[in-house]
Amino acid sequence: MTKEEFPQFYPPKLDLKIKVGHGGVSKETILKAQKVIDTNKIDFVDVAAPYMVVLSEGISIAKKSSPKDTETIIEGVLFPAMQLKANGDLFHYPLVTHVASQMLYFLERIESLNGAALDIVDVFQASINLIFKKRLKGEINPDGDKITSELDAVCARFFEKYPDNIHPRFMKKNKKSKK
Amino acid sequence: MAYNFKDVTILIVDDNFPMLTLLKAMLTKFGVGTIVTASNGDIAFNKYCKYNPDIVISDWMMDPSDGVDLAREIRVNKSSPNPYVPFILMTGFSEEHRVISARDVGITEFLLKPFSAVDLYKRLVTIIEAPRQFVKSEDFFGPDRRRRRSGDFDGGWKRRDDIAKPVSERDVKVAQKRIDEVKEAQGIDKSDDILLEDKVIMDEKVTNIDLVGRDEE
Numbered sequence: 056m057t058k059e060e061f062p063q064f065y066p067p068k069l070d071l072k073i074k075v076g077h078g079g080v081s082k083e084t085i086l087k088a089q090k091v092i093d094t095n096k097i098d099f100v101d102v103a104a105p106y107m108v109v110l111s112e113g114i115s116i117a118k119k120s121s122p123k124d125t126e127t128i129i130e131g132v133l134f135p136a137m138q139l140k141a142n143g144d145l146f147h148y149p150l151v152t153h154v155a156s157q158m159l160y161f162l163e164r165i166e167s168l169n170g171a172a173l174d175i176v177d178v179f180q181a182s183i184n185l186i187f188k189k190r191l192k193g194e195i196n197p198d199g200d201k202i203t204s205e206l207d208a209v210c211a212r213f214f215e216k217y218p219d220n221i222h223p224r225f226m227k228k229n230k231k232s233k234k
Numbered sequence: 235m236a237y238n239f240k241d242v243t244i245l246i247v248d249d250n251f252p253m254l255t256l257l258k259a260m261l262t263k264f265g266v267g268t269i270v271t272a273s274n275g276d277i278a279f280n281k282y283c284k285y286n287p288d289i290v291i292s293d294w295m296m297d298p299s300d301g302v303d304l305a306r307e308i309r310v311n312k313s314s315p316n317p318y319v320p321f322i323l324m325t326g327f328s329e330e331h332r333v334i335s336a337r338d339v340g341i342t343e344f345l346l347k348p349f350s351a352v353d354l355y356k357r358l359v360t361i362i363e364a365p366r367q368f369v370k371s372e373d374f375f376g377p378d379r380r381r382r383r384s385g386d387f388d389g390g391w392k393r394r395d396d397i398a399k400p401v402s403e404r405d406v407k408v409a410q411k412r413i414d415e416v417k418e419a420q421g422i423d424k425s426d427d428i429l430l431e432d433k434v435i436m437d438e439k440v441t442n443i444d445l446v447g448r449d450e451e
Contacts, residue, residue: 061372067365068318071288074242075362078235080264080355088263088351097252134295141326141347142253152348163329224331 092145099146100187103139107183110135114176117168125167132176133162139183147192150199154182157206164214166222175213182206237362243268243285247278247292247301248324257291260351264358275299279307286315289361291345294325294336301325302339309340309375317375318368320361324349340376342366 113131120128136158143151158179165172182202185191191199214221244266248254251273258269270285272278274296282290282304290308292301305321308314320342327333328346336344343357366377 061370063370064378065318065368065370067367069365071242071320071362071365074288075237075239076235078237079359080237084236084264085351085355088260088354091256091259091263092351095252095256097256102250102252137295137326138250141324142250144348145253145256159326 095146097146099143099148099151100190102142102146103148103151103187106135106138107187110139110180110183114173114180117173117176129162129165129168132168133159136162136179148186149193150186150191150195150202151183153195153199153203154179154186154206157203157210158183161210161213164222164225166220171213171217172220175209178209179206237265239265240267242266242289243270243287244289244291245270245272245278245282245285245287247272247275247290247296247304249273249293249296253293257354260354263351264355275301275304275307278304279311282308282319283313283315287319289320289322289358291322291324294323294327302336302341305336305341305376306339320365322357322361337379338374338376340374342377 110132113128113135116131117128136155140152140155140159143149143153143155158176161172161175161179162168168176186199186202195203239261244261246254246257246261246269248257254271254273258271261269268285268287270281270287272281275292276299278290278292279299290304292304294301301323305323308319308321309317321340322343322345323336323341324345324347325332325336326347333344343360345353345357368376369378
């Protein structure tokens with residue numbers, strides 16, 4: 056038996072193109088599809104409830120855990136944050152998406168979730184709880200802007216104060232861009 | 235003339251039922267004929283084998299098996315009816331390291347959540363109009379992971395030299411002429427924007443000419 060040689064290339068498949076034809080989809084059709092998102096009546100508070108529970112559990116575990124198991128601990132908080140970011144805007148809570156996105160950005164960049172980092176995660180959780188409690192739906196208003204600006208400032212201060220807690224993956228990038 | 239999705243079957247996978255409902259309704263508005271749903275990777279793979287859909291759109295994070303597991307199964311499992319199927323992965327993650335890890339199991343396109351109808355439509359257009367060649371190596375089987383530069387890109391430039399050396403109009407015209415020749419030889423309507431193998435080769439030539447001295451600093 057001869058040994059397979061790599062890499063092997065296979066030409067693009069045109070089956071789908073042949074099936075759907077050409078000409079795209081009209082603007083009206085796209086608007087109709089967008090309307091499905093814009094007018095859905097699903098209550099995101101119910102959708103988000105299980106993610107908020109997982110987030111609380113993740114934070115509790117992080118508070119009790121040894122700093123050694125850091126990646127698993129961060130993942131436990133990162134997963135619900137990602138889900139909140141992913142779904143908020145689709146169900147009329149763009150502010151939840153924005154805040155969860157900031158939280159995700161923060162969690163992706165830290166190396167360990169303890170001390171001051173945990174305090175910041177607590178602030179993120181409290182902010183999202185507040186958004187749900189006050190039902191801050193629709194376009195982000197000045198109150199929402201204030202929340203996101205404060206959170207940005209808190210994260211910036213953290214990274215300035217604790218440069219040792221930035222994940223090496225992002226340290227490398229910083230060094231590269233400074234060159 | 236417009237796309238006709240009537241004969242198209244799409245498998246959508248998400249463990250978040252409201253999200254699944256929303257996506258199904260959007261695809262119905264696009265006129266998709268058959269939409270099959272599943273709530274995790276395992277169920278989805280069984281349905282994939284049963285219905286052999288034309289497109290798979292799946293969320294990433296699910297239990298007990300996720301969208302990346304599903305993509306891997308579809309690409310390498312011997313019982314997979316079509317390992318070349320276009321696979322769109324929906325995710326809230328946008329960090330490069332996560333995208334690369336998913337790309338390496340054979341994802342065709344990413345759809346970043348939250349998304350709009352236009353975002354979804356754009357991904358569909360990409361997989362219809364610009365299907366990618368597949369590559370098999372010792373540890374990978376999936377769509378070619380190298381992206382080719384588009385001449386009409388009008389977004390931000392990542393490299394300083396991109397500004398100094400944009401693709402010349404002549405390069406684009408030469409490439410377009412060659413594409414038209416290929417389309418004519420293949421008997422394809424000139425208005426169709428199909429990435430044929432020849433266009434890929436042509437793109438590569440244009441890119442190679444153009445990228446001289448443009449390596450990342």
